[in-house]
Amino acid sequence: MPADLSGTWNLLSSDNFDGYMLALGIDFATRKIAKLLKPQKVIEQNGNSFTIHTYSSLRNYLVTFKVGEEFEEENKGLDNRKCKSLVTWDSDRLTCVQKGEKKNRGWTHWIEGDKLHLEMFCEGQVCKQTFQRA
Secondary structure, three states, X not given: OOOOOOXXXXXXXXXXXXXXXXXXXXXXXXXXXXXXXXXXXXXXXEOOEEEEEEEOOOOOEEEEEEOOOOEEEEOOOOOOOEEEEEEEEEXXXXXXXXXXXXXXXXXXXXXXXXXXXXXXEEOOEEEEEEEEEO
């Protein structure tokens, strides 16, 4: 049975966010500002349908998808690239593989205890974030 990731989650910690953003080609000034942000994620899960809102004082991001169905994702507000994304369940982990200009790009969400974990990866850089339920 897949995990229920629904809820409102506040960022507790972020490791190697700058390296990840550098791999995405995000400019220096934006990286400096983004490292100071404490984003909030709101995940709405209805079976295998997901809506994930990420809110911050700099930018907001919204992605909607169904597990197992490839979709075109426009990363507007992030690195502004389009990619083909496919999200699947890997046991109790929600994993996304993104195909586009950048190699080995994607993310994984999972819950351990009362924490939501997110690993974002791109071209060998991995950012690990931990969120606490709001």
